[in-house]
Amino acid sequence: MNVQDRGRITVSVPFIESENVSKDFNGQRVLQNVSFSIDEGEVVGLLGPNGSGKTTMIRLLNGVINPSSGKMRVGDYNPEKNADDIRSMSGILTDGAGLYQEMTGLENLVFFSKLYKAYDLKRIKLLLEEFGLAEAQYKNVGKYSTGMKRRLGMIKAILHKPKLLFLDEPTNGLDPEGIQMVLKYIKALNQQEGTTVLLCSHILHQLEHVCSRYLFLQQGQIIESGTLKELEKKRVNIIELKVETGLPVSAGEFGFPAAAAGENVYRFTLPDRSDITPLIQRIAAKAPVYHVEIENRDLESLYFQIRGGKNE
Ligand SMILES: Nc1ncnc2c1ncn2[C@@H]1O[C@H](COP(=O)(O)OP(=O)(O)OP(=O)(O)O)[C@@H](O)[C@H]1O
Numbered sequence: 001m002n003v004q005d006r007g008r009i010t011v012s013v014p015f016i017e018s019e020n021v022s023k024d025f026n027g028q029r030v031l032q033n034v035s036f037s038i039d040e041g042e043v044v045g046l047l048g049p050n051g052s053g054k055t056t057m058i059r060l061l062n063g064v065i066n067p068s069s070g071k072m073r074v075g076d077y078n079p080e081k082n083a084d085d086i087r088s089m090s091g092i093l094t095d096g097a098g099l100y101q102e103m104t105g106l107e108n109l110v111f112f113s114k115l116y117k118a119y120d121l122k123r124i125k126l127l128l129e130e131f132g133l134a135e136a137q138y139k140n141v142g143k144y145s146t147g148m149k150r151r152l153g154m155i156k157a158i159l160h161k162p163k164l165l166f167l168d169e170p171t172n173g174l175d176p177e178g179i180q181m182v183l184k185y186i187k188a189l190n191q192q193e194g195t196t197v198l199l200c201s202h203i204l205h206q207l208e209h210v211c212s213r214y215l216f217l218q219q220g221q222i223i224e225s226g227t228l229k230e231l232e233k234k235r236v237n238i239i240e241l242k243v244e245t246g247l248p249v250s251a252g253e254f255g256f257p258a259a260a261a262g263e264n265v266y267r268f269t270l271p272d273r274s275d276i277t278p279l280i281q282r283i284a285a286k287a288p289v290y291h292v293e294i295e296n297r298d299l300e301s302l303y304f305q306i307r308g309g310k311n312e
Contacts, residue, residue, distance in 0.1 A: 015040040015164070015196050016061065021070030023056055023220075030056055031220040033070070040163075043190050043197040045207045047303060048217030054200040055094070057217070058166045061198070062092060074164070088116065090164040091157030095172075098156075101142035105133055105152050108141055109159060118160035127155045131181070146173035154182055158189065165189070167199040171206060183210050204299040214299070216306050224306045232297045235305050239270040240296040243280070246288035254282050267295070 014037035023031040031053045038044050046054050059065045061074055063083025072078065077085045099108050105128065113119045128137050131151040141149060150173050157165060170186070171179045187210050189195040201207055207214075208228065216224040226234065244265045251258035251266040256279060261267040264287075268279060276292075283289055295301065 012039070014038060015042075015075060016198070017071075017073045018057075018061070019071040021057075021060065021067045021072055023053070023060060023065070024068045029068075029220060031060075031067075034217075034220070034222055036215055036222055036225060038196065038198060040196050041190070041194045042213060043186070043199070043211050045211035045214045046198060046200045046217065047204070047207075047214055049307070052217040053220045054217055055168055058092070058094070058168055058198065058200065062086060062090070062166060088160075089162055090166060091160070091162040092166045092168075093150075093153045093157040093170055094166075094168045099141045099149060099152060102140060104138050104140055105144070105148075106137040108152065109155060112156050113159050116160040124155075124159070127159070130185070131155055132178070147175055147178050150174055151178060151182075154185070158185075161193070163195060165195055165197045165199070167197065169201055170199060171201065171203060179206060186210055204303055208299045216303070218307065228297075228299060228302070231302045231306070235302055236294075236297050238296075239268075239273060239276065239294055241268045241270055241276060241279070242266070242291070242293045242295050243268065243283060243289060244291035245283060246290060247286075249283060249287045254279055 016038040018037070019035050021031060021034045022029060034053075034057065046057060048054055056065070060067055061072060061079055063079035063086055066080050072080070074086045075089060079086055100111070103111065106124070109124045109128070110119065110121070113124060125134075128134050131154060133148065133151055133155070136144065136148055141152065144152065150170070154170060157167070165186070167186070170182055174182060183206060186197060186199070190197055199207075199211070213227050214225065214231070215222055224231070242261055242265065244262075246264065248264055249266075251260070251268070254268070256275065257269045258266045270276065270279065276294075280289060280292060296305075
C-alpha cells in the first residue's frame with residue numbers, strides 16, 4: 001500500500017505492521033514482543049501449536065481486544081482506535097463465525113450484507129451456489145453441520161469484497177471437496193482481487209499451495225518467518241531423498257547412507273543437493289527410476305524442525 005515517492009526514493013509501506021506487541025490475560029503473558037509486517041497482496045500463514053497466540057493476534061489486529069503494550073497498524077488504521085474502520089475493510093472468519101443460529105443461512109447473509117452496507121442479493125445467491133449452500137439457504141443455521149457453518153462463515157467474511165481477510169482455521173470441519181473449494185477460493189481472491197490474507201491453520205500441507213509466506217509463533221513469540229524457499233535454504237542442511245525404483249537394487253552400493261522405505265523404495269541421506277543428480281544417474285544405470293522426492297523440505301518437516309529448534 002501507500003507507495004510514497006519521497007524525492008527519488010520510492011518507499012513501500014507494509015499493509016499490516018505489528019511492533020513489539022505483547023498481550024497479558026489476567027497477568028499471564030500470551031504474546032511477547034511480536035513484530036512482523038505484511039505487504040498488500042500477500043497470503044501469510046500464521047502457524048504454531050495450540051495456545052501459541054494465533055487467535056489472540058488476529059483479535060488484536062481486528063481491535064476486538066487491545067494490546068498490553070506495543071503498536072499495530074492495519075492499512076491506515078490503528079486497531080486500538082479505529083476497530084470499526086478495520087472491520088469494514090476486512091473479512092474475518094473465526095470459530096463461531098458470529099452467525100445467528102435461529103435465522104436461516106440466507107437471512108444471516110442478508111442481515112450482514114446490510115450491516116456492511118453491501119447488500120446485493122444476486123451476489124449472495126451466487127456465493128451460496130458457489131459454496132454449495134443453495135439448498136440449505138432456507139434452513140436455520142442452528143441445524144447446519146459444522147462444515148456448513150464454516151462455508152456460511154466464509155461467505156459472510158467475503159460478502160462485502162474486503163481488501164483483507166483474517167481466516168482462523170478456514171477448513172476446520174470441511175469435507176475434502178469443501179477444503180479444496182475454500183482453498184481455491186482464497187487463492188483466486190488473492191490472485192484476481194489482490195486480497196491480502198492472514199490465515200491460521202494446523203493442516204500444514206493445505207497451506208503450501210495457498211500461502212506466499214509464513215510466520216511461526218511459539219509460546220507467544222515469533223520464532224521464525226519466511227517463504228518456503230527461504231526456510232528451506234535456512235533450515236534444510238541435509239537432503240533426505242526418497243527414490244522409487246522398478247527393480248531391487250542394493251542401496252548400500254551408491255556411496256550414501258540409505259534405508260529401505262518400502263518395496264524397491266530407498267531413503268538416501270545426502271550432504272548436498274548437488275549429490276542428487278550423480279546418485280540418480282548411478283541408480284538409473286542399474287534400475288528404472290519411477291519417483292524421486294526430497295522429503296524434508298515440505299512445510300510440515302520445516303515446521304517440526306523450527307519447533308524443535310534444529311539447525312540453530
Ligand atoms: N480471553 C482470554 N482470557 C484469558 N486467556 C486467554 C483468553 N484468550 C486466550 N487466552 C489464552 O491465551 C493463550 C493463547 O490463546 P490463543 O487462542 O490465541 O491460541 P491459538 O494459537 O489460537 O491456539 P489454537 O491453535 O488452539 O487455536 C492461551 O493460553 C489461551 O488460554
